[in-house]
Amino acid sequence: MSFFLNRRRFLAATLAAGVLPASARAAAPTAAPTADRKRFGVTLHPYYSYVANIAGDRAEVVPIIPAGFNPHAYEPRPEDIQRIGGLDAIVLNGIGHDDFAGRMIAASSRPTLPAVEANADVPLLPAAGSAARASGKVVNPHSFLSITGSVLQVATIARELGKLDPANADAYTANARAYSRRLRQLRADALARLASAGDTRLRVATIHGAYDYLLREFGLEVSAVVEPAHGIEPSPAQLAETIATMRKLDVQVIFSELNFPSAYVETIRRETGIRLYAFSHISHGDYAADLFEREMSRNMDTLVQAMLEARP
């Protein structure tokens, strides 16, 4: 009997959780944007930085997921869906890193919200590991973890937002160019530090298949990816196979990921003796206009350090 009572109470609580935000939405209309300042939604941290730099103070950038959620494991919540109702457009990664957004927009009070596909003009790379299914159609969604990929996306976002907000289109284009130039400078500075390094070719393995775009910019290719999928730890058999592959390919450097500590990464380091460095996936901390530049600059430093230390 008590089981049924508990279950009933649980059901009531669940229903209330789903219904309350809906009634709150009816009571406090969020759909009307203030004046003519547009509100643009974003799903991931790098896109917040892109759009904040493109828009300046001419539009508001609204992250639809609160800071602190891991975008790889995010499940939509009613209050986040509610936020979409007050947007004028949303900027999407659109190639696998924010697949939750489509469902959220469909369930929101603005199912026809204009979406900017930031990656429309980026030459995409195939997905790594077990994600490389569907006859090569599944792509690596981490185009934001590179300078060139970001510059191409910033140009696309500025152009598309300009179409949606013609009064500010010129400002968006000018801001995008200035921002892109700063981003390019980050890469140029990193490459300048390698100028005297001679041959900087490296045999590289990564834990997470996210850094192909970044490494391509430095002429590096990833020889092996450890994780079968993001956040999925390899089984002992897969781990043994990966370690054997790394020994066979004579991998010199492994890039892992900050904020994702895993015991098995240490096992790989101990077994192979290969140097390990950590990149930022730029999906942690508070949303900030300068977050992308800060984290990317740190990634560049890490990469340069790895290339310099691996010199024979």
Added chain:
Amino acid sequence: MHQQIVRRAGAERETLWVLLAAGLILATAGTAVGLRPAPETDAPLALHQIDSRTGLTAAEQGLHADLKVAADEIAALRKADGRAPAPADLAAQALPPFAADASATARGGHAWTLTESGGSLAYAGLSAAPETAGSLVLLLDGHGPGIWLKRAAEAPPARLDEASLAAAGWKRITSTFTAGVTR
């Protein structure tokens, strides 16, 4: 005298019916699948085209992306200055792939030259290591930027237009975008 035929113990009849039902289900499913094939949405590539995702080496993929960015920058500089920027100007601005930096060396060590004819521009990069990355041409004519590749340390033909490049064995790099394959 009363006679009754008693069927011998066994499951032949049930087995038969189960097999028939299973066969019917398979036949129905097979017909349904056969009648509704997934539409072939991808247009096959022309002979003078190459896919950026599957057809290029890692170095070529990096160079292709950089050339796409460079095309926008060149167009903006041309509009601002009234003339096409020379490869040396672009290198001075640290614009990849024209900048002579560590990544240029690692990705084929291309030597860039500019050819102007009529209204169109062609930036040709002669590869020093075609096995790492082939020679490239960034063609800027009225139809937007086109990026062409040939896996040889070979200068492009004198006439730099699409037909001449294709005839000389160059391939145009194409990239496709399909939103939300995983959605």
